[in-house]
Amino acid sequence: MPDDLLDARRRKLQNIVQLERDPYGRRFPDVVANDAIRARAEALNLSPGQTAEAERVTAAGRITLLRNMGKLAFLHIRDSRADLQIGVSKKAVSESDWAVLEQLDLGDIIGVTGAIGRTKTNEVTVWVNSLTILSKCRQIPPEKWHGLSDVDLRYRRRYVDLFTNPEVMKTFRDRIAIIDAIRDHLRKLGFLEVETPALQPIYGGAAARPFTTHHNTLDIELFLRISPELYLKRLLVGGMERVFEIARNFRNEGMSPRHNPEFTMLELYQAYGDLSDMMDVTEGMISSAIAQLDGRHERQFGDQTINYTAPFKRRTYGDLLREHAGVDLRDHNAVFEKAKSQHLLNKLAKDPNRAARASSAADLGIDQAIIANELFEATVEPYLIQPTFVTEYPAELCPLTRRKPDDPTLALRFELYVAGMELANAYTELNDPDIQRQTMSQHLQGEGDETMRVVDEDFLLALEYGMPPAGGLGVGIDRLVMLLTNSQSIRDVILFPLQRPSQNT
RNA sequence: GAGGGCGUAGCUCAGUCGGUAGAGCAACGGCCUUUUAAGCCGUGGGUCCUGGGUUCGAGCCCCAGCGCCCUCACCA
Numbered sequence: 001m002p003d004d005l006l007d008a009r010r011r012k013l014q015n016i017v018q019l020e021r022d023p024y025g026r027r028f029p030d031v032v033a034n035d036a037i038r039a040r041a042e043a044l045n046l047s048p049g050q051t052a053e054a055e056r057v058t059a060a061g062r063i064t065l066l067r068n069m070g071k072l073a074f075l076h077i078r079d080s081r082a083d084l085q086i087g088v089s090k091k092a093v094s095e096s097d098w099a100v101l102e103q104l105d106l107g108d109i110i111g112v113t114g115a116i117g118r119t120k121t122n123e124v125t126v127w128v129n130s131l132t133i134l135s136k137c138r139q140i141p142p143e144k145w146h147g148l149s150d151v152d153l154r155y156r157r158r159y160v161d162l163f164t165n166p167e168v169m170k171t172f173r174d175r176i177a178i179i180d181a182i183r184d185h186l187r188k189l190g191f192l193e194v195e196t197p198a199l200q201p202i203y204g205g206a207a208a209r210p211f212t213t214h215h216n217t218l219d220i221e222l223f224l225r226i227s228p229e230l231y232l233k234r235l236l237v238g239g240m241e242r243v244f245e246i247a248r249n250f251r252n253e254g255m256s257p258r259h260n261p262e263f264t265m266l267e268l269y270q271a272y273g274d275l276s277d278m279m280d281v282t283e284g285m286i287s288s289a290i291a292q293l294d295g296r297h298e299r300q301f302g303d304q305t306i307n308y309t310a311p312f313k314r315r316t317y318g319d320l321l322r323e324h325a326g327v328d329l330r331d332h333n334a335v336f337e338k339a340k341s342q343h344l345l346n347k348l349a350k351d352p353n354r355a356a357r358a359s360s361a362a363d364l365g366i367d368q369a370i371i372a373n374e375l376f377e378a379t380v381e382p383y384l385i386q387p388t389f390v391t392e393y394p395a396e397l398c399p400l401t402r403r404k405p406d407d408p409t410l411a412l413r414f415e416l417y418v419a420g421m422e423l424a425n426a427y428t429e430l431n432d433p434d435i436q437r438q439t440m441s442q443h444l445q446g447e448g449d450e451t452m453r454v455v456d457e458d459f460l461l462a463l464e465y466g467m468p469p470a471g472g473l474g475v476g477i478d479r480l481v482m483l484l485t486n487s488q489s490i491r492d493v494i495l496f497p498l499q500r501p502s503q504n505t
Numbered sequence: 506g507a508g509g510g511c512g513u514a515g516c517u518c519a520g521u522c523g524g525u526a527g528a529g530c531a532a533c534g535g536c537c538u539u540u541u542a543a544g545c546c547g548u549g550g551g552u553c554c555u556g557g558g559u560u561c562g563a564g565c566c567c568c569a570g571c572g573c574c575c576u577c578a579c580c581a
Contacts, residue, residue, distance in 0.1 A: 397581075413581090
């Protein structure tokens, strides 16, 4: 039973009330951030044991360490950037303040004012002359040394994770910095940041199963967006030449270290641009993000070292397949036999016997390009460690994309791979409404699954008004943050990842 | 959805061959005015994930369930 632990804290809270002090505090102005106080101490050039009596500061934070020696106490308080040691001498504070100090626990939030100094052991310390409790912590914080490491608890109680594990706070501060840098970069390029519906009567722009919901007043079924694409393109029709949205997308699919049901995607469209512009934008954005962090273009991700110095490698799909799988994309038979020998057909055929008997893609009723792509994913993807733009995808894999003028079997698309992960995806967009209508309907037929899919007639109508030729780009923001912060799971870069609700908490 | 791993004190973790449930931190009482995972003396703290089963006896073995993690499947 943890009751005795909780009771002890509740008792101390009562003691504070009895001292006529408010255990939950109030406005506490002029707080200086811990790292700023440390910087000031640095600038003062104090020698060990010295205190700059005139350098008074106000500090506040959560107690992460508390050592009371009876008449002198050292505590560490933490804010979102740093820890700071404070020293409280019984002689230097009021009787009431000292009495409050004796009722403090790890996890309490306090505010102090005092002079900046250094201890004999050279630790920067604020020597307190007044102390205020700002919030009593009535739960038990995790252990000071190991912190909170149970991953389930870390996600369920992210607030505890954040204040006990500074590297977690750092990761999320970095996430914020990365997104800020991307916004700045795009605005400087003249992109307008827009917001489009997350509740959509017809979903589109990606092949994924949506979440469904219902609007009571209109009494209609709605879908949570799987992509903002079709709305952003409407804005191109409307005359916004450069638009972007940092959109939360929702996909009712499986979860993995690289997939969360809701995730953040940057999508942007640039009128009069194409694939090569999208490469420039991608490289520029990532460089800006890195500059906003520590500026290091060479970064660790797990046991890999990745170099983000632009320009990134550019390789064609066909070249990569030839290099890693040893087959020519156009040699359908070789592709088929190679895929068969690698046991890649079973899952496509959904029946091992049928896969074993088949001697061509047609036998399985599967498009040739699908088999090639299976081979690509198995043999090429794992080796795309350094940032690589993969270009010239087989057109069948991306029916909604404009084709290469001099070779209509290839699509004007690239995917950016880093560390074997798909990080970005870009196209020279299709703006011919007739071709778009045709490919959308074909795509529908190919999807014959249980999910409802409807051609978005209003989108096609918009195209008929005329959409400028454009480049389009999508970047998985969570994955980018994973890569730049060396986080192995998408859940480590999403503050509150989806967890099954638990009964106990 | 399939396979594998894990679940012991508030936290981080031990637990041997199936034989009385352990440590550190945290907590409680006491001492301590320069600590750095502070120190010293003393005390308390358990639904061993849940439910069955085997056994004289289960934290440990078996079955089922729950939760989490990983791999795969799903997924422009």
